[in-house]
Amino acid sequence: MKLGFSKAEEEFRAEAADWLQGQMAGEFKDIKGITTLTEKAERRKEWEQQLAAHKWSCIGWPVEWGGRGASLAEQVIFAEEYARAGVPGRVNHIGIELAGPTILTFGTEEQKQRFLPGIAAGTTIFCQGFSEPNAGSDLGNVRTKARLDGDEWVVNGQKIWTSLAHISDWIFVVARSGEGSKGPKGLTFLMMDMHQPGIEIRPIEQINGDAEFNETFFDDARCPADSLIGTEGEGWRVAMGLLAFERGVSTLGQQMAFRNELDAIIAAAKDNGKANNPLIRQRIAKAEIGLRLMRYGALRMLSNTDHSAIDGAALTYKIQWATWRRGLGELAMDVLGQAGEIASGDAYEWDVLPNLFLYSRADTIYGGTNQIQRNQIAERGLGLPREPRGDK
Amino acid sequence: MEFAFTEEQAMIAETARDFFRENATSERTRKAMAGEGIDRELWQAFGAELGLAGLTVPEEHGGSGLGMVELAIIAEAAGSQVSAIPLLGHAMACAAIGAGGSDEAKAAWLPRLAAGEAICAIASTHSTLEADGDKLTGTIQCVPHGAVADLLLVAAPKGMWLVETAAKGVSIEGHTTMDQTRPLATVMLDGAAATPLAQSFDVTMAAWSAGWIVLAAEALGGAQETLERTVAYSLDRVQFGRQIGSFQAYKHRLADMMIEIEQARSAVYWAACAVDEGSDEAQMALHAAKSFCADTFFMCAGNMIQLHGGIGFTWEHDAHLFFKRARSIQTMLMDGEFHREQVARMVLGEAA
Numbered sequence: 001m002k003l004g005f006s007k008a009e010e011e012f013r014a015e016a017a018d019w020l021q022g023q024m025a026g027e028f029k030d031i032k033g034i035t036t037l038t039e040k041a042e043r044r045k046e047w048e049q050q051l052a053a054h055k056w057s058c059i060g061w062p063v064e065w066g067g068r069g070a071s072l073a074e075q076v077i078f079a080e081e082y083a084r085a086g087v088p089g090r091v092n093h094i095g096i097e098l099a100g101p102t103i104l105t106f107g108t109e110e111q112k113q114r115f116l117p118g119i120a121a122g123t124t125i126f127c128q129g130f131s132e133p134n135a136g137s138d139l140g141n142v143r144t145k146a147r148l149d150g151d152e153w154v155v156n157g158q159k160i161w162t163s164l165a166h167i168s169d170w171i172f173v174v175a176r177s178g179e180g181s182k183g184p185k186g187l188t189f190l191m192m193d194m195h196q197p198g199i200e201i202r203p204i205e206q207i208n209g210d211a212e213f214n215e216t217f218f219d220d221a222r223c224p225a226d227s228l229i230g231t232e233g234e235g236w237r238v239a240m241g242l243l244a245f246e247r248g249v250s251t252l253g254q255q256m257a258f259r260n261e262l263d264a265i266i267a268a269a270k271d272n273g274k275a276n277n278p279l280i281r282q283r284i285a286k287a288e289i290g291l292r293l294m295r296y297g298a299l300r301m302l303s304n305t306d307h308s309a310i311d312g313a314a315l316t317y318k319i320q321w322a323t324w325r326r327g328l329g330e331l332a333m334d335v336l337g338q339a340g341e342i343a344s345g346d347a348y349e350w351d352v353l354p355n356l357f358l359y360s361r362a363d364t365i366y367g368g369t370n371q372i373q374r375n376q377i378a379e380r381g382l383g384l385p386r387e388p389r390g391d392k
Numbered sequence: 393m394e395f396a397f398t399e400e401q402a403m404i405a406e407t408a409r410d411f412f413r414e415n416a417t418s419e420r421t422r423k424a425m426a427g428e429g430i431d432r433e434l435w436q437a438f439g440a441e442l443g444l445a446g447l448t449v450p451e452e453h454g455g456s457g458l459g460m461v462e463l464a465i466i467a468e469a470a471g472s473q474v475s476a477i478p479l480l481g482h483a484m485a486c487a488a489i490g491a492g493g494s495d496e497a498k499a500a501w502l503p504r505l506a507a508g509e510a511i512c513a514i515a516s517t518h519s520t521l522e523a524d525g526d527k528l529t530g531t532i533q534c535v536p537h538g539a540v541a542d543l544l545l546v547a548a549p550k551g552m553w554l555v556e557t558a559a560k561g562v563s564i565e566g567h568t569t570m571d572q573t574r575p576l577a578t579v580m581l582d583g584a585a586a587t588p589l590a591q592s593f594d595v596t597m598a599a600w601s602a603g604w605i606v607l608a609a610e611a612l613g614g615a616q617e618t619l620e621r622t623v624a625y626s627l628d629r630v631q632f633g634r635q636i637g638s639f640q641a642y643k644h645r646l647a648d649m650m651i652e653i654e655q656a657r658s659a660v661y662w663a664a665c666a667v668d669e670g671s672d673e674a675q676m677a678l679h680a681a682k683s684f685c686a687d688t689f690f691m692c693a694g695n696m697i698q699l700h701g702g703i704g705f706t707w708e709h710d711a712h713l714f715f716k717r718a719r720s721i722q723t724m725l726m727d728g729e730f731h732r733e734q735v736a737r738m739v740l741g742e743a744a
């Protein structure tokens with residue numbers, strides 16, 4: 001067991017930190033510190049390309065596809081330095097962290113050539129079309145239909161809660177292709193170009209006033225036959241494989257963003273005197289401890305490379321961070337007091353901490369709600385009986 | 393960076409787990425509970441047969457010279473069976489003597505501790521003891537396994553000493569204690585002969601680190617065991633024509649236990665690694681581990697009783713052993729509020 005990094009790894013850290021901080025002090029100063037998903041989207045697309053130009057876009061990918069084949073430790077380090085430098089989240093994180101690895105794992109050589117360079121270069125932004133009005137937690141219930149028409153797939157139906165659809169170039173869609181099929185069987189995983197008349201997007205306003213997710217309608221939308229990842233009817237397996245990538249190294253970067261949020265709370269508490277309140281002090285300590293344990297949980301998860309035993313750290317990771325961050329939002333408001341409930345201008349727009357309070361209510365919903373996480377932990381982690389379905 | 397056991401560590405873990413599963417049975421622990429609160433045979437086997445008592449003692453003094461990660465591994469295994477052994481005082485004494493004992497003190501005690509021949513208890517107090525040369529006077533409350541100890545590691549604000557319990561001026565009164573696997577005693581010193589250890593932050597920290605890691609790791613092992621036993625019960629017991637483990641409210645409580653336990657596991661091994669590697673995070677890691685793991689164990693042990701129903705409330709069932717051990721770990725070597733306050737000071741930049 002070893003936590004420290006080697007000298008070479010520390011040199012890598014210095015190199016990454018240097019470059020990132022230089023960018024945030026220079027050419028990309030205007031996007032430093034942004035914490036929302038889509039603010040200044042166009043500039044952030046340019047930032048994607050800047051990363052790619054310097055081979056920092058997807059360092060964990062193989063060299064032949066624009067990556068560096070970076071070691072686990074290097075990926076951890078880069079993710080940490082990225083957030084430490086105040087660089088905003090990747091607008092193409094769905095492409096880099098979900099679509100890319102999915103294509104690397106399940107795609108054909110031809111598909112890799114078609115998609116990976118664009119993702120790596122930061123020119124193809126992806127969004128995720130899984131959820132539907134009647135398929136949320138019960139993802140296997142998707143009804144959007146895909147049928148093969150000559151050498152094209154034709155897609156009809158509706159997706160919902162599609163984050164970033166309005167700034168995306170491509171969407172990956174789980175659709176039902178098996179005539180009369182039900183549940184996870186008969187699903188197909190397709191890559192579709194967003195820029196076509198058959199796809200229509202309507203933004204949905206969120207509780208914080210932003211509109212970062214959307215309804216996505218498919219009305220005879222089309223894609224070439226070979227846009228299918230995996231084989232027809234195997235979409236569930238691909239989708240599940242993709243969800244596993246969500247627990248990758250990117251979590252470490254996310255934690256650094258959490259670090260910045262907790263630091264902002266600590267600064268506010270020192271500023272307004274709440275730091276003298278023993279109950280607030282206990283909660284700050286608990287938040288700090290939770291954040292540290294998240295880091296070491298992630299390192300355990302990433303170090304567990306043989307996957308021989310049930311990986312408890314991985315299985316519990318999502319609910320752990322989501323619940324922690326929701327608590328952080330509440331702590332933020334308790335520290336700010338009533339002042340935190342007043343916007344800084346006339347618009348319904350929120351500074352980092354009040355926005356954290358509002359936005360973190362979504363953390364325990366997307367990517368599998370806390371209840372669904374508990375079901376999975378109990379069933380996969382502890383071997384308890386599966387939830388009964390009502391429609392079987 | 394490789395936050396996983398090495399092969400050697402995995403082997404130690406397996407050996408320790410098997411040993412305590414096989415030997416620290418409910419029957420034997422209950423026998424110890426009815427007596428002095430120690431399973432002497434178990435402690436001897438642990439020390440002599442397995443050679444684990446010398447785990448952290450340097451090789452030149454008859455030990456294996458291993459670190460906090462290995463100590464955590466065996467404490468986790470011991471804690472998983474609520475074994476009635478004096479590992480806490482033992483680990484603290486090995487660390488304190490190793491770090492701050494004179495050559496004579498090392499030669500006198502380390503080989504005996506490494507062989508599991510001497511039992512040591514930690515006697516810590518916030519009030520100052522009267523120290524007159526090498527004689528100590530004062531009363532120390534709540535000394536775990538104090539009544540069966542041969543040696544006391546006395547820790548007071550002014551320093552640390554070794555005191556032999558057989559020496560003149562030492563009297564010890566054992567108490568009936570809620571957790572009968574680690575009964576508390578009151579130690580009265582009246583001009584008792586004491587050997588001082590070197591006074592430094594490092595020596596003090598060596599002792600406390602070992603103690604906090606033992607308690608945190610015991611708590612982790614205990615919590616994991618309450619989860620496993622409750623899962624097994626939930627698959628066995630049927631109500632309303634279903635396994636009780638199929639009810640969602642029940643499943644979710646077990647899931648919550650696993651979520652906390654996974655964090656507790658990260659906490660223990662983070663702290664142990666940080667101490668072994670001399671990381672500047674070590675202090676925070678220790679406070680985090682002690683407070684987090686104690687709370688986790690208590691939550692899990694409480695759930696174990698609830699999720700067993702009536703049988704969980706009986707003396708006959710082992711749930712109360714875990715519950716009482718968990719309660720005692722929460723306050724032993726400072727409570728959660730103390731540890732979190734230390735963390736708060738660090739993050740608020742007020743560290744002394």
Ligand SMILES: Cc1cc2nc3c(=O)[nH]c(=O)nc-3n(C[C@H](O)[C@H](O)[C@H](O)COP(=O)(O)OP(=O)(O)OC[C@H]3O[C@@H](n4cnc5c(N)ncnc54)[C@H](O)[C@@H]3O)c2cc1C
Pocket residue numbers: 127128129130131133135136137138160161162163164213362365366367368369370371372375387
């Ligand atoms: C901010 C945000 C961004 C999102 N981005 C995307 C995206 O980019 N792409 C995408 O495809 N989706 C996205 N989602 C959708 C998200 O994955 C779903 O909202 C989520 O899976 C829950 O589905 P649902 O909303 O239909 O709620 P439901 O499934 O209807 O759940 C409602 C409530 O019932 C509970 N519940 C449901 N089933 C069970 C059960 N078996 N046991 C116990 N309780 C249960 C849930 O926990 C929840 O509390 C996003 C959601 C949000 C909030």
